Amino acid sequence: MKVFHSVAEAGRALIGRALALGNFDGVHVGHQALFAEARRHAPPAAFTFNPHPGKVLQPDLAPKLITLLPRRLELLASLGLEATVVQSFSRDYARTVPADFEATLFDALGVAHVVVGSDFTYGAARAGTVDTLREAAGRRGAKVHVVAPVTVDGVVASSSRVREYILEGRVSAACRLLGRPFDLDGMVVAGAGRGRTIGFPTANVDTQNELRPAPGVYAIRVRLVGGESVGTWYGGAANIGIKPTFGGTEVTIEAHLLDFAGDLYGRELRVEFLERLRPEQRFGSVAELTGQIKRDVEAARTVIARTGA
Ligand SMILES: Cc1cc2nc3c(=O)[nH]c(=O)nc-3n(C[C@H](O)[C@H](O)[C@H](O)COP(=O)(O)O)c2cc1C
Numbered sequence: 001m002k003v004f005h006s007v008a009e010a011g012r013a014l015i016g017r018a019l020a021l022g023n024f025d026g027v028h029v030g031h032q033a034l035f036a037e038a039r040r041h042a043p044p045a046a047f048t049f050n051p052h053p054g055k056v057l058q059p060d061l062a063p064k065l066i067t068l069l070p071r072r073l074e075l076l077a078s079l080g081l082e083a084t085v086v087q088s089f090s091r092d093y094a095r096t097v098p099a100d101f102e103a104t105l106f107d108a109l110g111v112a113h114v115v116v117g118s119d120f121t122y123g124a125a126r127a128g129t130v131d132t133l134r135e136a137a138g139r140r141g142a143k144v145h146v147v148a149p150v151t152v153d154g155v156v157a158s159s160s161r162v163r164e165y166i167l168e169g170r171v172s173a174a175c176r177l178l179g180r181p182f183d184l185d186g187m188v189v190a191g192a193g194r195g196r197t198i199g200f201p202t203a204n205v206d207t208q209n210e211l212r213p214a215p216g217v218y219a220i221r222v223r224l225v226g227g228e229s230v231g232t233w234y235g236g237a238a239n240i241g242i243k244p245t246f247g248g249t250e251v252t253i254e255a256h257l258l259d260f261a262g263d264l265y266g267r268e269l270r271v272e273f274l275e276r277l278r279p280e281q282r283f284g285s286v287a288e289l290t291g292q293i294k295r296d297v298e299a300a301r302t303v304i305a306r307t308g309a
């Protein structure tokens with residue numbers, strides 16, 4: 001997938017294409033429906049903003065992102081989009097009037113089809129609507145396709161709903177709306193070195209991702225992202241929390257990989273959250289904790305076998 005960091009850089013590359021518009025945080029099943037619709041009309045491409053407009057316009061209220069830009073682009077590429085335009089979003093850009101945004105799409109980029117969700121608005125004060133977009137397209141012989149909200153088990157797929165689920169630790173519910181497990185990438189850093197001594201070494205994952213699941217114990221899949229054995233998957237059990245048994249105060253994300261022995265320090269991992277197993281607890285002794293971790297690992301094996309990981 002080609003990534004253009006401005007409309008000027010895209011030049012004539014998107015002429016006649018079907019362009020899906022949105023922030024696409026999380027690239028959930030609703031977003032995926034937009035790309036599927038685009039594909040029905042012409043070679044598909046996406047137009048998205050970075051930073052997220054909320055971060056620029058209301059930094060204090062801005063949500064934690066499900067996907068940082070590199071992951072968002074990776075997902076868009078995996079869905080078969082030919083190109084994505086990443087429009088840099090600023091307070092200045094936010095003043096773009098609807099007619100100028102329309103000119104960007106249909107005159108500068110020259111796309112033949114635009115695909116949006118039914119609640120799409122654009123331009124300063126969100127004055128542009130699906131109706132004004134349709135008129136602007138019609139005047140140039142282009143078409144607008146509006147995709148109805150996608151629901152899963154009666155829940156409308158939305159980035160804000162996915163964020164809510166993740167923050168509540170409801171990672172299997174998030175998975176249904178994302179169409180894949182929620183994941184985060186991070187580097188393995190050193191911890192207190194206690195894991196090995198209790199029989200469950202854990203990779204401490206230092207992530208840049210803004211959103212993390214609520215504290216608790218999870219069944220996970222882990223993929224090595226860079227270096228040796230890239231792409232290999234391991235099942236695992238993760239703890240997100242402060243390790244109250246040891247009087248910890250800082251929240252860490254640690255992953256015990258099943259059937260793995262080796263050195264992970266300095267490696268990059270992708271951790272996929274499959275299912276929440278239980279809340280984090282304070283145990284009266286290390287023996288009680290390790291007894292419980294054994295049971296967690298067995299529970300994780302069952303989940304992983306069921307999800308076909
Ligand atoms: C599956 C799993 C579940 C865990 N559950 C808890 C827990 O409920 N309470 C707790 O205090 N620590 C829990 N831990 C964290 C362990 O205390 C931690 O892995 C161990 O102390 C090693 O820490 P270190 O990496 O800082 O050396 C869990 C770890 C794993 C892998």
Ligand SMILES: Nc1ncnc2c1ncn2[C@@H]1O[C@H](COP(=O)(O)OP(=O)(O)O)[C@@H](O)[C@H]1O
Pocket residue numbers: 188189190191192193194195196197200201202203204255256257258259260261262263264265
């Ligand atoms: N099955 C495994 N799962 C996770 N890490 C493992 C595993 N086997 C070996 N390791 C290694 O052990 C390290 C964790 O050991 P641990 O004693 O918990 O130390 P630390 O507290 O520094 O993370 C990992 O970073 C990794 O290099």
